[in-house]
Amino acid sequence: MNLSNFFSATESCPPCQQLNFRYKPSSGGNALIRPGAHLLLHFIIPGIAAGLSFRDRWKSAWIIMTLTIVVDLDHLIANPIYDPNRCSIGFHPLHTYPAIFIYMILAMMNKTRLIGLGLLIHVALDGFDCIWMFL
Numbered sequence: 505m506n507l508s509n510f511f512s513a514t515e516s517c518p519p520c521q522q523l524n525f526r527y528k529p530s531s532g533g534n535a536l537i538r539p540g541a542h543l544l545l546h547f548i549i550p551g552i553a554a555g556l557s558f559r560d561r562w563k564s565a566w567i568i569m570t571l572t573i574v575v576d577l578d579h580l581i582a583n584p585i586y587d588p589n590r591c592s593i594g595f596h597p598l599h600t601y602p603a604i605f606i607y608m609i610l611a612m613m614n615k616t617r618l619i620g621l622g623l624l625i626h627v628a629l630d631g632f633d634c635i636w637m638f639l
């Protein structure tokens with residue numbers, strides 16, 4: 505990971521500094537495969553988690569955790585709605601740290617565990633995407 509790119513990207517984007525989020529102004533070499541792979545991981549990783557942790561009800565666990573992708577509806581109030589070079593974490597309202605804290609609480613309670621875990625997997629993958637963006 506090129507750390508100088510990581511920090512200079514925010515410096516070259518004044519509105520990004522104001523909003524306190526990381527933004528890569530130009531597409532890197534991984535811009536073609538990253539968005540597709542990222543989307544695919546939103547389906548694969550909950551499936552692996554369901555298979556490993558909820559073996560007796562893996563199908564329903566997978567479906568519930570995958571459905572937490574609706575958290576991305578918060579992109580609808582962003583402009584542009586989708587930007588492959590924008591880091592979701594800390595930018596979109598349901599991808600902020602207070603929201604992530606609530607997802608942790610949901611994951612700790614029996615009735616909302618799958619929803620909480622699905623949301624935590626989602627934001628972890630989005631965070632991984634932010635790092636991948638700068639590789």
Ligand SMILES: [Zn+2]
Pocket residue numbers: 575576592599626630
């Ligand atoms: Zn997201």
